[in-house]
Amino acid sequence: MTLHSGHLPVLELNAEDYEYEMSDYEGARARWCPGCGDHSILTAVQRLLAAEQLAPENTVFVSGIGCSSRLPHYLKTYGFHGIHGRALPIATGIRLHRPDLTVFVVMGDGDCTSIGAGHWVHAMRYNLDLVVMLLDNGIYGLTKQQTSPTTPQGFRSNTQPRGSWLPPLNPLQIALGVTNASFVAQTAEWVPAHLYATLRAARQHRGLSFVRILQRCPIYSSAVYLEAVQHPANIRMLVHDDGVVVHELDKIYTNQVAHDPHDLDAARRIAGATDRVNLGVLFRDGSKPRYEETRRVPPRTQAERVALIDAELDRYAI
Ligand code: SF4
Numbered sequence: 001m002t003l004h005s006g007h008l009p010v011l012e013l014n015a016e017d018y019e020y021e022m023s024d025y026e027g028a029r030a031r032w033c034p035g036c037g038d039h040s041i042l043t044a045v046q047r048l049l050a051a052e053q054l055a056p057e058n059t060v061f062v063s064g065i066g067c068s069s070r071l072p073h074y075l076k077t078y079g080f081h082g083i084h085g086r087a088l089p090i091a092t093g094i095r096l097h098r099p100d101l102t103v104f105v106v107m108g109d110g111d112c113t114s115i116g117a118g119h120w121v122h123a124m125r126y127n128l129d130l131v132v133m134l135l136d137n138g139i140y141g142l143t144k145q146q147t148s149p150t151t152p153q154g155f156r157s158n159t160q161p162r163g164s165w166l167p168p169l170n171p172l173q174i175a176l177g178v179t180n181a182s183f184v185a186q187t188a189e190w191v192p193a194h195l196y197a198t199l200r201a202a203r204q205h206r207g208l209s210f211v212r213i214l215q216r217c218p219i220y221s222s223a224v225y226l227e228a229v230q231h232p233a234n235i236r237m238l239v240h241d242d243g244v245v246v247h248e249l250d251k252i253y254t255n256q257v258a259h260d261p262h263d264l265d266a267a268r269r270i271a272g273a274t275d276r277v278n279l280g281v282l283f284r285d286g287s288k289p290r291y292e293e294t295r296r297v298p299p300r301t302q303a304e305r306v307a308l309i310d311a312e313l314d315r316y317a318i
Contacts, residue, residue: 020053022046027076032067037189037215041135042074044189044196045104049077052203059102062091064116066108067142068135068215085116088123088132092291095128099292102203103129109136110148113169117149124178126291127207131199134171134210135189137217138224145220152224172271172282175210176264182207182288184267185244185281188214190229191253194237194279197244206286214277228277238270238280253279 025046032038049059059077063069065084072079078101082090091105112120112134123132139157140146146159150171154163175184183205187198195213202209214225228234232252238259239245250256259266259280267283300308 020050020055022050025049025056025076027072027074027079030074031070033217033219035216035218036067037137037213037217038068038071038135040189040192040195041068041133041213041215042071044192044199045071045075047196048199048203049075051200054102058100059104060091060094061104061106062087062094063106064108064111065142066111066140067217068106068108068137069111071106085111085114085119087111088116088119088130091130091132092123092126092128095130096292096295099129103131105130105132107132107134108141108148109134109138109150109171110140110146113149113171113174121174121178124175124208124210125180127180127182127288128291129207131202131209132211133199134212135215136171136212137215137221138168139217139221141217141220151221155221155224157220170271171212173268175212176268176271176283180288181210181283182285182290183209183281184212184271184283185209186212186214187244187279188225188228188235188277190214190216190225191235191249191279193246193248194244197246198279198281201244201281201284205284207288207290225277234277236276236278238278238282240281242284243281244279 030042056077061072061075061077062080063072064082064087072081080090087105087107091103095103136150138150140148145157147157147164149169151164151168153167156163172186175181185198187195189195198211202211216225235253237253237256239256240260243261261281261284264283270278270282
């Protein structure tokens, strides 16, 4: 673009020269409760977008329903606040029809692991190029404290006032059990440096990156992660050059274990461990087939398409 202004020199502005800052991604003012972990996640996402210099007009956030699913409203990118449990089918459609866009998915635990569980499993198997964030606070927050699949056993809620009957569903074990899963990680919103580094690793992975983000809801499930928040010794950092290494956290989180994210068996053992909260990349394999490639439809002319439809209709001719 060239601007002419009287006797002033001609000013050349090129879109390529523009450097996006975090403020370029700020949308509406966030309306989550004070202290909600979603605020931290929003900041990490804005930081990621700026670091990756993702053009807002080429970036889409798709969500389902729940407190966390309000996130697209608070970003100045494209957004689709979808329907409960259906964020992944919507994101799949966007990804297939607009492969030039970068697509993120935001879901809560009730959204992803309950009504959306079927979509979640098959999206992981399809392995489209998506960054999928599960914001897991262990409760239905928007509907005011109903037991979700990840609610800890014995936790009292409005739907199970005597305590949740069943042991919680483990999203990491499920994700790691899906054929063709290619990236599974866990992080926590109260460790922002790790959260950001994990999201960056997820964004740079080719294929579906599933990131479970442990998220505090101070209104309805404040006790769920309290031990891990207050006592860093309860957290085990999984470190590896192909995973996430955040040296600035070394003095706080001294419990560090080398874990090669290419070792699926080790990842599954870690996912099932209950002695500590594990943060890091559990598994990654960038060689897994992606649906964008395996479903590729060869380009055809209009005449060829009509001929194919005619042939298909002829199959039903009597
Ligand atoms: Fe966040 Fe909980 Fe408030 Fe929802 S109810 S906005 S999850 S603190």
